Each structure stands twice: as C-alpha cells, then as structure tokens.
Amino acid sequence: MTETTPRRRDAERTRAELLTVATEVFATSGYAGTRVDDIAARTRTTKRMIYYYFGSKEQLYLAVLENAYRGIRAAERDLHPGDLPPLEAVRRLAELTYDHHLGHSDFIRLVSIENIHHGEYISRLGSLREVNRDALGILDGVLARGRAEGTIRDDVDALDVHLVISSYCFFQVANRHTFGHLFDRDLLDPALRDHHRRIIGDVVAAWLSAPAADG
Amino acid sequence: MTETTPRRRDAERTRAELLTVATEVFATSGYAGTRVDDIAARTRTTKRMIYYYFGSKEQLYLAVLENAYRGIRAAERDLHPGDLPPLEAVRRLAELTYDHHLGHSDFIRLVSIENIHHGEYISRLGSLREVNRDALGILDGVLARGRAEGTIRDDVDALDVHLVISSYCFFQVANRHTFGHLFDRDLLDPALRDHHRRIIGDVVAAWLSAPAADG
DNA sequence: CGGCTAATGTAATCACCGGTACGTTCACAT
DNA sequence: ATGTGAACGTACCGGTGATTACATTAGCCG
Numbered sequence: 290m291t292e293t294t295p296r297r298r299d300a301e302r303t304r305a306e307l308l309t310v311a312t313e314v315f316a317t318s319g320y321a322g323t324r325v326d327d328i329a330a331r332t333r334t335t336k337r338m339i340y341y342y343f344g345s346k347e348q349l350y351l352a353v354l355e356n357a358y359r360g361i362r363a364a365e366r367d368l369h370p371g372d373l374p375p376l377e378a379v380r381r382l383a384e385l386t387y388d389h390h391l392g393h394s395d396f397i398r399l400v401s402i403e404n405i406h407h408g409e410y411i412s413r414l415g416s417l418r419e420v421n422r423d424a425l426g427i428l429d430g431v432l433a434r435g436r437a438e439g440t441i442r443d444d445v446d447a448l449d450v451h452l453v454i455s456s457y458c459f460f461q462v463a464n465r466h467t468f469g470h471l472f473d474r475d476l477l478d479p480a481l482r483d484h485h486r487r488i489i490g491d492v493v494a495a496w497l498s499a500p501a502a503d504g
Numbered sequence: 505m506t507e508t509t510p511r512r513r514d515a516e517r518t519r520a521e522l523l524t525v526a527t528e529v530f531a532t533s534g535y536a537g538t539r540v541d542d543i544a545a546r547t548r549t550t551k552r553m554i555y556y557y558f559g560s561k562e563q564l565y566l567a568v569l570e571n572a573y574r575g576i577r578a579a580e581r582d583l584h585p586g587d588l589p590p591l592e593a594v595r596r597l598a599e600l601t602y603d604h605h606l607g608h609s610d611f612i613r614l615v616s617i618e619n620i621h622h623g624e625y626i627s628r629l630g631s632l633r634e635v636n637r638d639a640l641g642i643l644d645g646v647l648a649r650g651r652a653e654g655t656i657r658d659d660v661d662a663l664d665v666h667l668v669i670s671s672y673c674f675f676q677v678a679n680r681h682t683f684g685h686l687f688d689r690d691l692l693d694p695a696l697r698d699h700h701r702r703i704i705g706d707v708v709a710a711w712l713s714a715p716a717a718d719g
Numbered sequence: 720c721g722g723c724t725a726a727t728g729t730a731a732t733c734a735c736c737g738g739t740a741c742g743t744t745c746a747c748a749t
Numbered sequence: 750a751t752g753t754g755a756a757c758g759t760a761c762c763g764g765t766g767a768t769t770a771c772a773t774t775a776g777c778c779g
Contacts, residue, residue, distance in 0.1 A: 298726055298775055319620045321537035325767060335728060337769090346767065400682050401616050405534045408681025421686040448687060449703055453672060459679070460671035466623025467615050471636040472663060487717070488664055495714035496707045513745055513756055540737060550758060552739090561737065 375435030590650030605673035
C-alpha cells in the first residue's frame with residue numbers, strides 16, 4: 290500500500306483506490322461512524338476527489354455497497370458443489386459457504402451495517418435482486434434431484450436451506466466479538482475452523498435426510 | 505407516551521425513562537448515528553439530564569447495553585424446556601429461543617451494533633460474562649441426559665448447539681431487511697412464523713439424533 | 720507548440736452536535 | 750417556614766465533519 294506507483298494522473302486508478310479504501314473504512318466503522326477525511330487520508334489522493342468521483346458520502350457508500358454485492362456474486366459463482374449425490378452436494382455447498390463467508394468478512398460487516406440502517410440504502414439498488422436469485426438456482430437443482438431420489442425430504446425449499454446455512458456462517462463472522470467475549474470462544478480461531486465447518490455440514494445433511502413431518 | 509404523569513420530581517423515573525428511550529434510539533440508529541438531542545427530545549426531560557445521570561453519550565450507551573443484557577438474562581430464565589425426553593427438550597428449547605429472539609429485536613440490534621464496534625464496549629462490562637454462561641447450563645444438562653440414553657450424538661457440546669440455534673434465530677431478526685429485499689421474503693411475516701419455528705426445531709432434532717461421525 | 724478539459728490540490732465554510740456554565744425550583748428535614 | 754441540596758431547565762460554546770469555492774496542473778489533440 291505504500292508508494293507503489295508515481296502520481297501520474299489516472300482516473301480509473303484513483304476511483305478504484307477510493308472505492309477499495311472506502312469499503313474497508315465503512316466496513317470497519319459503519320456509515321455514521323466513518324469520516325470522509327479518514328477515507329481520504331488513507332489514500333494517495335484527497336477528500337476533494339471523493340466528491341469529484343462520487344458526489345457525496347452517501348453516494349460513496351452506495352457505490353461501496355453495490356460493488357461489494359457484485360464482487361460477492363462473482364465469488365459465489367465458484368461455489369459449485371460438483372457432481373456429487375444430492376445429500377453430499379448440499380453438505381459440500383454448506384461447507385463451501387462456510388469458507389466463503391469467513392473469507393469475506395468485510396462484506397458480512399457491510400450487510401450488518403446495512404441492516405442497522407433498515408436496508409434503506411440497499412433498497413435503492415434494485416439491480417442487485419436478480420443477482421442473488423440465481424445463487425439459489427444451484428441449490429434448487431440439487432434439492433430437486435434429491436427429492437426425486439427420495440434421499441431428501443420434500444417439505445423444505447431452497448430458500449429454507451439457504452437460510453439455515455447462511456445464518457450459521459454469517460453469525461460466525463458478524464457476532465464474533467460479542468460471542469467471543471461472553472463465551473470465551475473465538476469463533477474464527479483457525480483451530481476451530483474444521484470443527485465448525487463440519488457442524489454446518491452435519492446439520493444440513495441430517496436435517497435434509499430426515500423424513501418429512503406429516504402435514 | 506403522552507403526558508401520563510405530572511412533572512413531579514422523581515430521579516428514578518427520569519433515569520429509567522432516559523434509559524428506555526436511549527435503548528430504542530441506539531437500537532434504531534446505531535451508536536454514531538444516534539443524536540443525544542434526539543434521545544432527549546423523546547423524553548419528558550432534557551439533554552442536561554442525560555449528562556446529569558449518565559455523564560456522557562458513551563456511558564449512556566454502556567448503561568443501555570448492560571441493562572439490555574441483564575433484561576435478556578431475566579427473560580431467558582423462563583426458557584425452560586420442561587420435563588420432556590432429551591431430544592424433544594432440545595427441540596422445544598430451539599423453538600422457545602426462536603420466539604424469544606423475535607420478541608426482543610431491540611436487543612438483537614444492539615448486539616449487531618456492538619459487533620460493528622468490535623465489541624469494544626461490551627468488553628468493558630465484564631460482569632456480563634457469568635450471565636450467559638449459565639444459560640448454557642440447562643442445555644448442557646439436556647444433552648448429557650440424551651447422551652446417556654443414547655438418543656443424542658456425543659460429538660457436539662452445548663456451545664455448538666447454542667451456536668446453531670442462536671445463529672438461525674438471530675439472523676431472522678438481524679438481517680431482515682437485506683434478506684427481505686434480495687429474496688422478497690419478509691422473514692418476520694407472521695404467516696411464516698410457524699414454518700420458520702418448525703424448521704429450527706427439525707434442524708436440531710435431526711442433527712442431534714443422527715449418529716456421531718467416526719473420529 | 721498551444722490550448723482545452725479532465726483531474727487534482729488547498730483552504731475555507733457552515734451546520735450540526737456533544738458537552739457545559741449558570742441559573743432556577745422542588746421536596747424534604749428540622 | 751425555611752434552608753439546603755438534589756433535580757431540573759436554558760442558552761451557549763467549541764470543535765468536528767461534510768461539503769464546496771477557487772486555484773492549478775497534467776496530458777491529449779490538433
């Protein structure tokens with residue numbers, strides 16, 4: 290981060306650098322807690338440029354949010370369970386999701402922050418909707434295969450499964466601090482990673498292979 | 505909220521009112537997003553009193569946080585699964601926790617906020633630690649019974665189970681807005697409540713009754 | 720080269736916000 | 750009833766932080 294390139298003018302680079310740094314700062318301090326001066330100070334350029342490229346603190350935050358969601362989508366496209374039996378595929382997906390969340394804590398924090406704000410900013414980014422929808426497509430396919438085989442219960446849909454997996458993985462990152470303090474267990478301790486990853490795999494595999502409850 | 509009691513002087517009431525209102529405002533707007541003037545405006549008293557009773561915005565927030573955690577502990581004491589077979593007891597506990605979380609969204613939001621701040625405030629409230637520890641006691645007892653009977657797998661501990669249950673319930677409240685926007689499903693829609701409650705029950709019951717993986 | 724615009728830098732502005740100085744009034748004890 | 754301290758209210762201060770007015774330079778195009 291220290292003085293890699295000379296100060297030649299480069300709009301793209303300047304803009305990109307601001308976005309990257311802003312992402313870190315917003316993720317670290319929240320929206321209201323972030324100082325525009327602070328973002329600027331961490332770049333090779335000045336506060337003036339934030340207004341030149343983004344117009345306002347709010348629009349910068351919106352750009353950060355949209356960029357983060359798009360980046361996550363791209364990363365999620367690599368989450369393919371492969372060609373496994375349905376139950377194993379879901380287990381695999383859960384474990385991949387676990388690693389994925391742990392590797393994108395800035396994004397997780399931005400989501401938390403956005404929820405603190407009652408989603409008022411994300412609701413202005415309508416274009417993101419389609420993005421996450423097809424993340425469910427893969428899962429839906431796997432579940433359908435399993436239901437056809439009779440190896441997966443038929444009273445849950447992809448969104449339910451997604452919810453269970455996401456909740457668990459999200460919590461590990463989002464609530465690391467309070468949980469760690471109250472229970473003396475650092476959820477992100479590398480030594481616990483395999484244990485925690487296996488748990489979410491076990492949980493969904495056991496759940497989905499159990500017989501459906503009678504309506 | 506409008507003019508219930510005359511303005512007779514009452515230190516306890518004033519303090520309590522400030523604490524209640526501050527809890528709502530902090531939970532709604534986050535720490536940095538909260539304006540001390542705003543809290544004062546929503547009470548029958550003035551900003552001056554916040555400083556009189558709490559000293560600073562920060563100390564007010566600490567009081568809110570501590571108070572919220574203590575209140576939750578009290579409420580959690582009523583979460584008794586009753587005298588059921590171990591597996592059913594855990595299911596019951598999961599479903600009670602679900603309702604409990606949904607009924608305390610202010611608290612959930614404060615926890616999110618506190619994690620945004622890397623737990624820096626909660627870490628100053630050491631007295632809270634013991635509180636949550638014995639919330640695990642009940643669960644631990646149930647699991648032990650089940651393991652002895654052979655109805656509950658022996659490779660998970662109370663904290664693991666607590667983590668799975670809390671994650672799911674927490675997520676429903678904490679991520680309501682982003683999830684709702686991205687997937688068009690309002691997690692707190694009353695019509696979905698029974699469905700969601702049943703899921704977490706099914707999940708833990710299926711998981712814990714499955715045979716332990718070989719080491 | 721000369722010039723024109725995109726890109727950048729400097730230094731202010733102005734509202735907002737946490738905190739306080741100072742004055743007043745209530746309620747209780749004697 | 751009155752003195753005294755706790756409880757309360759008003760008006761203000763000083764700094765901070767988002768935003769902008771104005772000045773400048775760099776690079777490209779002909």
